[in-house]
Amino acid sequence: MTNAFAADEAKAVYRAIQERRDMRHFAGGEVAPEVLRRLLEAAHHAPSVGFMQPWRFIRVRGEGLRRQLHDVVERERVLTARALGQREDEFMRLKVQGVLDAAELLVVTLADGREQHVFGRRTLPQMDLASASCAIQNLWLAARAEGLGMGWVSLFDPAEVGVLLGLPEGAEPIALLCLGPVHAFYEEPMLQRERWARRxxxxxxxxxxxxxxxxxxxxxxxxxxxxxxxxxx
Incomplete structure (x- = not known):
């Protein structure tokens, strides 16, 4: 007796992993509510240390708030470019986010009160971040299986985003997730295609x-x- 998936099912899992891309170019459109619920359900079934489930998702629907978040990202993009020194101009030519273009924008935050969870974190407190990252990866792979692109934007000042979203003390934003239809998936990671880095x-x-x-x-x-x-x- 084996607990393995059937060969075609296993191949589909590996295909989603291999073809997942950090997408920066979106085609507008929309994500059907039932699909978005499936994706969030996939995220919520991620493993978490001590079963703490530190992830929280904020769906940003208003154009005004999106533009405010875009402005926060843009300010950090300029500061990051300056910090890169000789690669500043090269970085500024990259498209690094789709906050305004994607059908959906989700902000992932770590929950407040995480200090109460000691199981598995006494010597490795960063496992809350690791757990939330697993949820993001689950969502990413499910999105690829649904034919949707997703990009993880981390160019932002957490304090600024926290104020915009009214986060309680102790909660911390870790990702702006741009999600939605795309014209095509990159054949290779975008930063590899642009010769920024290689796997x-x-x-x-x-x-x-x-x-x-x-x-x-x-x-x-x-x-x-x-x-x-x-x-x-």
Whole structure:
């Protein structure tokens, strides 16, 4: 007896992972309410340390608030460009967000009162952020399966966003999620396509026993080295 998915079901999971993209170009349109509920349900089924469920989602529907959030992002974009030094001009040519263009804008925040959750966080308090990131990834993969693009915008001052959204003390925004129909998904990550960075070889990131010791998973003689269930895009 096996607990594995059927082959076509497993392949679909790996396809969503491989074809997920951080999208910056959107086609307007809308996301049907039942689809948005499914996506948020997927996010809410993410794992969380101590089952703390630290994620909160704020759906931004008003154009005025969207423009205010866009202004916050734009100010940080300029400051980030300056901090990049020699790459300032290159960065400013990149499209880094779709706050005004996407069908839906969701702000993900960490809940207030997180200090009460000690289980799994006594020595690693940042696990609240890790847990919320899992929820975002669930939403992202579900969106790709539904044929919708999503982009995670992190260029903002959390304090400014907190004031705009009326967050209680202790709550913290971590993401502006631009979500909606797109004309096409990028064939490769946008920042790789724009020659900003490239995906590191997996073999350089996996070690055996101790830091820096290459893993024999990637030994060319290993039969497992070519067993990926889906060809990468």
């Amino acid at each position: 590191a070889p997996l073999a350089s990131l996996v070690f055996d026993e101790s830091w820096g010791r290459p893993s024999d998973l990637f030994d060319p003689l290993s039969s497992s080295s070519s067993s990926s269930p889906v060809e990468p895009t």
